[in-house]
Amino acid sequence: MRYRKAVATGVQDMAVDVRSRETAPRTFKSVARDLINVTKPGITLSNAMMTFVGIWLGASRHPAFSIAMITLAGSSLVVMGGCAMNNFMDRDIDQLMTRTQRRPLPDQRLSGRSVILLGAVLSFLGVAMLCAYVNLLAAAMALIGLFFYVIVYTGLTKRTTTLSTVIGSVSGAMPPLIGWTAMTNSLSLGAWLLFLFMFIWQPPHFWALSMRRVKEYSAARIPLLPVKYGFAPTKRQIVAWTVILLPASLLLYVSHVADVFYLISALFLGGLWIAKALRGFRSKDDIAWATEMFKFSLIYLTGMAVAMVF
Known part of the structure; x- marks a missing residue:
């Protein structure tokens, strides 16, 4: 009886909440x-x-x-x-x-x-x-x-x-x-190298996010890589793309678009991201690793943008 009463009360509260949201004037x-x-x-x-x-x-x-x-x-x-x-x-x-x-x-x-x-x-x-x-x-x-x-x-x-x-x-x-x-x-070479850098950065960034939210994307039937093929192939792809990003990012220095400070930053941040990516193969908590990867991808992009400007 107590359970039924609790359920009934909860349903009533939800109904009241919905009605109040529908009728309350919006500021x-x-x-x-x-x-x-x-x-x-x-x-x-x-x-x-x-x-x-x-x-x-x-x-x-x-x-x-x-x-x-x-x-x-x-x-x-x-x-x-x-x-x-x-x-x-x-x-x-x-x-x-x-x-x-x-x-x-x-x-x-x-x-x-x-x-x-x-x-x-x-x-x-x-x-x-x-x-x-x-x-x-x-x-x-x-x-x-x-x-x-x-x-x-x-x-x-x-x-x-x-x-x-x-x-x-x-x-x-x-x-x-x-x-x-x-x-x-x-659209000179420098423009396309910036495009290449941003193009390669995005997949490992979003795959890490999709690993964090894999149950939600699965419920919504969005066929992302971890949803359709699982975490192991997704980890391999994340590692591959972060590895490719390092030499691609150095092209901005080689083509004289960016300077030595950028070169040092690209080597340090790119190497650190690769190291974090490789740790995923030994990780016992895939969601925690994906969360760390997602957060660091944002730190990486911000740091690289600052290095490009300075």
């Missing part, structure tokens, strides 16, 4: 917070960081302030727009994952129409800003990144193939190209 602050949330500020910030790296190196460390600021603003608007569209397209699977259930769309705090409209407006404003005040090539790089993220990755491959992580890396590698082309209006 401007709460709506604004949710609108900002769907643009994924963390992803926007990291993309802006790499856009700045492209700006800085493309301008040989002497960028025009006004063009640099417009480029950062325009590219960030495009990223924010793409993230909002991604939120709209993933709203069904977000309901199935603990990490994303409380996002504004699966939690029904925002309408799908408002989010997709926000994404379209932000993307249009960002591309228009780059076209009008920077150059067409930079705008084209932003559009290519948006297309790969929204259409190719989110729309076509994320739910169909384990290769989605690699394919989606194209969009994540576009920010430094936007910055570089904004300064030079050309």
Whole structure:
């Protein structure tokens, strides 16, 4: 009887909570917070960081302030727009994952129409800003990144193939190209080396995340590498990509895009990431190892970005 009463009370509390959320008036602050949330500020910030790296190196460390600021603003608007569209397209699977259930769309705090409209407006404003005040090539790089993220990755491959992580890396590698082309209006060797660096960095970063959340991705039926093939093949891929990243990162020094400080940083951080990756073969706690790898991937990227600038 006590158990039945407890269950009944819990159901009633949940119903009251749902009704209160449906009827409670929303403040401007709460709506604004949710609108900002769907643009994924963390992803926007990291993309802006790499856009700045492209700006800085493309301008040989002497960028025009006004063009640099417009480029950062325009590219960030495009990223924010793409993230909002991604939120709209993933709203069904977000309901199935603990990490994303409380996002504004699966939690029904925002309408799908408002989010997709926000994404379209932000993307249009960002591309228009780059076209009008920077150059067409930079705008084209932003559009290519948006297309790969929204259409190719989110729309076509994320739910169909384990290769989605690699394919989606194209969009994540576009920010430094936007910055570089904004300064030079050309795609020279340095731009492509920055693209290569960012392209290779992303798979081990996201595979570590997918290992941490493998049960959630499995529940949502997202065919990521650890979901479909398990942890052992995923570990091997993470090691392979971190090993490949080290010599790829050194190409920026070899081509005289970066200096000796960058070379030392690349050797140290790249070697440390490889060592951490190799420890995965002896790890008894795969989730703890994946968590460490995920966190260090962010430290690595930030450290490398700083080394590129200085």
